[in-house]
Structures are given as C-alpha cells and as structure tokens.
Amino acid sequence: MKKSANTSQKIVIKIGASLLTGGQTAIVPENLERLVRLIAGCYGDGRKVILVTSGAVASGLAVLGFKKRPTVLAELQAAAAAGQNILMQAYASEFAKHGLKCAQILVTREDFHDRQRYLNARSTINTLLHHGVIPVINENDAISTEEIKFGDNDTLSARVAAAVEADGLLILSDIDGLFGSFDAKSGTGKDLLTEVAAITPDIERLACGTDKIGCVGGMSTKIAAARIATNAGVPVLLANGLKSFLKIAFSSSQGHDGTLFSVGACIGSKKHWIGFEAEVKGRIVVDDGAKTALITGGRSLLAPGVKGVEGDFRAGHVVDICDIKGLCFARGKVNFSSSELNEVKQKKAKKEVVHRDDLAILD
Template sequence: MTLWVLKIGTSLLRGTEKLSTKKIIHNYCSCIAESKARGDQHIIVSSGAVGLGCIQLGFKDRPNNINDLQAAASVGQVHLMDLYQEYMATFGYKVAQILITRSDFSSRNCYRNASMTLKRLLDWGVLPIVNENDAIANEELLYGDNDTLSALVSTAINADQLVLLTDIDRLYSTDPKVSNEAKPITDVLNPNQLKDIESTIQKPTNWGTGGIKTKLVAARIATESGIKVHLADGRKPETLSNILQGSRGGTVFHPSPKPIGNRKSWLAHALDPAGAIEVDEGACKAIQNNGASLLLVGIRQIHGEFTANQPVKLINSKGKELARGISSLSSDSLGNSINNPTNNKNSPVVIHRDVLVLTSDLFT
C-alpha cells in the first residue's frame, strides 16, 4: 500500500478546446479509482477554485483585486467539489472537503488535528480533497498555488510519495521557452543537488518566478522528510496513471537519506518566525555541536517582537540563521532579563532542544 498526495495545479483545471474541466477531473478520478482498487490511499490537494469561480460568474478576465479573487474562489470551490464528488461517486467512492491555510499549521495542535482527521478519512476509504481556504487566505492566491501546502500535508500524514502535476513535462536547467540550451533534469538525487538547482533559479527570469520556484520549495520540504516527489505533466491523461503504477514520469526528486522527523519538519517549514534571537558564540557551539537547548545566558540581543510560545529564528552576530524554535518567553521578558542580568539567579531554558531544529539539519 502506498500513500500518495496528488497536487493538481490551477492551469490543469482550466480546461482546453480538446479537454473540458469536467473531462480532466473525470480522468484524474478514474486514475485514482484504479489505484485505490490496488489498495493504495490518496489525498488530493486541488487548486482551481478561483478559475472555476470566474467561469461560473462569467468573467472574461481573471480579477487582479485580492477581494475579488477571494470572492470568486468562494463560488468556484463549490463547483470544484461538486465535480470531484460526482465523478468519484461513479467509481463508488466518497470525497471529503478540507479547507485550511498555512497559518492553521502554525499551531501544533491544529497540525496534529489535521493529520488525525486526514488519516481517519483514509481509514474510512474516503478521498480527502484539500484546498487552501482561498476566501480568507491570500498567500496561495498570489504566490504558492498550493505547492507548499501539498508538501506540508505530505509531511503531516507521513505520505510515501508526492506528485506535483503541472503544465510542464519536467524540470529543466533553465526556461526551455526562452533558451535552446535548456537541459532536462530527470533525477534530483539528493538535497544538495536540489539546493544547487534552487540557487540557480534565484535570478530574475520568467523561469525563476512563481511556479517552478514554489514547486522546488515543495520538493525540498517533502524530500527532507523522506518523501519521494514527482514533477510531471498533468496535461497528459496517462501521466498520473503511469506514476501510480510505478512508472517514471517527468522529474523524480529522491528522498533524503537522512530524513528529519515530523516535528522538525513542522518547526522548519510550517511556522513563520515572529522574530529573531541573536546568540553568542558559546551558545552557537553548544546548540550546533552538542544538541543543547538555548539558555538565557547565551542570548545577546532580541530582534522584533514576539509572545511566549511563538516561533523565532536563532541567528549569530552576523545575522546568519542557525536554527528555529519555539521561545518559552516573550521578547519583552527576554529584553528585561538581558538588561537586568543581576535579577537572573539561574539561567532558564528559553528554547528547549525538543522544539528546536538546526538549519544544518536541512539540506544534508
């Protein structure tokens, strides 16, 4: 049994002259039903609510205003789920709608609850369909197109494989639409190779903005957690079927040989640091080399404002990020303690090692 997370991009669900949106979704549902019959489990992370909403509302052009996009998404989401429900029902399966935002994952309790809900639905034989809550969230509408969310879902439920279906056939060394020297990349063998590829597309080109960058981020998050990732052309009906049957397709990102755990993945990727704590050289060495917790005595300076139990970055004197973790004290409390060291008879633990992940644990 293989647990799959399938991310279906907006561009695939818009439909074409040859394939309508209904036919496209029917094809995907057919592939999933065949795979479920073999004993596999699946979660879909589906974009497309905005596009379908615009069609339902008769818009000729996609709105630019964020409020219009969110309102269109609320219309399109209903139609999107109707299609998935209709076609999975023809194969004898039920579907469930899960609307979440990245901020929902910022709470460890919400993260666990989402994981348990998804696993229970899978146990019942239901197909969960996840989408970002577009009506209230704006990150996905502007940047991510659910790529990062699909990776976070994959780590939350300990998926075996993540498939990123999009409108390109594979990863290339540069934008194949503008360069004849673009070379196809069929395998990304390790996290260091992925890191090198990410660094090359940071240049301001069409290939390095939007879609492909977020897919590489998603691949990094998933592979760091030991999940194999496929980037493949979802425009071809046979692509998904072949991958689900074990065939190659597009680009394969191989999982890290040293995967980080679920908690560390959550700390590293699901949280948005509220501030930063600058630590001295002794604390740097103790944390990096000995796996120590951060004590108050090792703090030099506080950057930004945060409350107790919020995520923060740990940085050195040069501003380089060393780790991320959950601070047990607020920025105000830490600032007062640093400014009045005589009041500190003991050096309390500010970030326990159990809620701390080293930057060096990533890309290794």
C-alpha cells in the first residue's frame, strides 16, 4: 500500500488507564475494542505503532477485591502483578481480530538509566516492528517502586518515543486536549489550544490533575512528557481517545484533532539520554565564564572552569553541571572520577573534563 503524505512511519501511542476502565476497576470491553481499532487503522495507513499502556493496576483491583485504588505500596504491586496478565490477554485477543500480533515488554526506570540496557530495549522494540509485531510496553509495576508514583506512563511514553526516534507521540486521554481554561469539578474546558509552539511557564500553569479510580497523573504529567519528547525531536499530539474517529497528524500544516506540541530546538539521541535518562552520580560547579562557553559557545568543559566537585563518581558517569548560584544548566559524561577531578582542578591543568559531544544543555 502506498503511504499517505500525512503518515508518520513510526509512532508511539500512549493509552491511559482511564480510557480502558472508564475510571472504574476493570477494563471496559467497548473501550478496548475502539482503541485497538484506532491502532489497526494506523497500521492500515502504513504506520508502525508502539503501544505504551497503563491499566495493569486498575485491571488487578477487582481480582484482589479492591473497590478503590489502594495506597499501600505492596497492595499496588500485587494489583499490578494480577492485572498485567489480564491486560495483555485482552490486548492480544483484540489485536488478533484485526490480524495483528503483539508482544509484551516490561521495563523499569533502571532500564533507561543504564546506557547498554537502554540500547538493548531500543533494539528489541525495532526488531519487533521489523517483524510486524506491536510492542506493548508498560512499566513493571509489580517490582518498580518509583513507577507507581510516575504519572500514568505519560513520561514513559515520551522516553520510549525518544529512544526509538519516533516520528510522533500520540497521548490519548479522555479530554480533547489542552485548554486555555479548565473546570476540574465539572470536567469541562474552554478555548482548546490546537498547537503549542513552546512549553512555557504559562502553558505549565494550565495543567490540572485527575481524581479517578485506578489512575494517577493528569495534564501536568502530559505536559512534562511533551517537553521530554519535543526536546528529543518528537512532536506530540494530545487527543481524546474516546472519539470514534480521530484525525492524527504531527505537523501544523496538516489537519489534526487535539493539541499538537511542536518540535523546536532539539538534541540528538545520545545527548537526550545524557540529559533525560542517565542516572546522575554527582555535581560539578563551574564559574560564569565556563557556563557561557558551554551554553553559547558550544565548547567542552575544561578543568580551569571547575570550581567545585560534589559526590562520588567515576569516569564515564553522568553528572549535573551547575553555576555558582546552584542552578543546574547542563549534564555531561565526565572524563575523570571525582577524586581525579579534584586533583586536576588543584593543578589548574587545562584538561578536558566533559567533551562537548557528551554534554546536554538543559532548559
């Protein structure tokens, strides 16, 4: 089939628990059928789809007899363990009706912190796509303590989109997009923003939370996810997954539903990993001259600009780079351990501490 000019070849679709369960404690079959039809339609248009789904905890609540989302961590993890199998069986059954196959990938934040595991995950996802299989990704809630506070997998979907260098990220919610004003009590919004060119403090203030059984996060996590993805060069469309027909496009010149977060200045895949994924092991404080050289001059960080070293790190670790006021404006992979760097700094040698190719400037 000839691909449409409006088609992005590789897209990530994120489905939240509220879409699957209607805010209750079990998957609503009609909701799942509609969402799988949408994904099948994307395949029919020539797109390759990676699915990031929530719903494991919500699917497991009824199994354990919970009528509302528990707050005890062990109970949340037990619900996730019980619900993940239910969730995957439901997806596999629905995809089969459209002649599609799917495969489960469970990840933790540590899989994104470690560079080799990060690359392995990307390779597995791309291999599945090559063989016509839909990767269905969820965080391993049953063992990951940090994820259950994460925000309904919004951030995970952005990280996946950045890792695979997707052509677009579609975040499906139960509202039409980002509104200029929103009444949380009535659940209604006014003045839909069709495009957001930059995520400013004013845009962040428009965020509002959710309060539904089985769900975490809200608009604030979606905006945070959009920031991560767009910084990596991936446009983000936030749209209503309850609609029976959805116009999906990742360019302002094409018609689309929802709110499109456009790509501005972006960094490469390696620098994105350094800036957003790698575990930070320490901190380097630099003077104003070094800060200017890094931000505006595109220079490497040299030892004479280093004023302080904090933490215990090794060569190859990622550290925060901060100014003398304590503002962290960059992250980089260091060429020296913390003890070695202290020695180099005292000798005032013009050694390269962080190469510019291993440096990510933060917003």
